[in-house]
Amino acid sequence: MTIQEIISVEESNRDKIFLYKEGIFLKAYDRSAFLFFYYIKNYAIKSKYYKNVNLQVRSLGFPASSFDTVLRNRFSYSHEENKIVISDIEPIDLDDYELWTKETGEKPIEKYLKVIYKAKKL
Template sequence: MTSKDFIRAEAENTDRIILYREGLFWKAYERSAFAVCTQIRPFKPTKRSLKTLDGGELISIGFPSSTEERVLDGLTRLETEPDRLVLASCRPVVVAEFETWKASVPLALPRSKSKAGDDSAVSSPCMCATAPESAGAAVTCDGVPAMQEQKTLIGLPAAAAQAQPDFTLSTACVVAERVRGFDLASSTPMECMFFISDLKKMLITADGSGSIRQPSGI
């Protein structure tokens, strides 16, 4: 379905919650999203201005399909399809209240897109620092040299530790810092998916010397 289809499906909705399966998530749009947030759980909504709507705005929420039973427990199911659920809302959807709610949600910033082949990434919190390659320094995390961490963690003598590539440790260090700094509570399901994809790309593009080449930003 397109954004226009979602708008049309919600135009006359006053008593239902319509969910669409998108990948590993259930998503609700417009009035259905409002009903979910005000009657079931206060998920963080995402509002975007879309070219396909001539600049019009579409608001949505989403949650992992694995939590379906817990989130939807007690709701009456009117229609059940593999990729679509229709449930009775707990109370009528008041259009004026929906419009006020939608207007109060700030527009999501468009994601920046880097040129193909550009290894620079959008800055992220708690990212480990990488020393210049010309200096031959390993990646450090929280100010502790990677080789020193490797010696401490695996118990190798300094000479033996130096002979071992620090790829695994330095990569794990960066990934751990990014996971620790990621604000899961205030992120949308799609942002979580992009974050996991970003980490996967980081692991793939890590080289054998222990330094990390950041993937292009999303």
């Protein structure tokens, strides 16, 4: 999946964790990273600026081989093409998410949506 596709999924995500298979790692982005960090494990959050979407994107990752150990059968999940979806998560508190984005020094994902909206109006 491209970063644009991932951001599109994340912008409406409130109650799922999407883990994307990237090489030998599983990675969660933005809201999924927040939910993973909050409910499952406090892995280090990394940030990367993507010029093509004009946005800093937060992510966390871990080896795919440690998935079962990390999850410890606490949540149900399904396998989809190149990703795992953890679905029985409490809905995200948008105020907590906004605070988290500020604490990690990054712009909220909504900035990306404003850019898309402006582009569509042109």
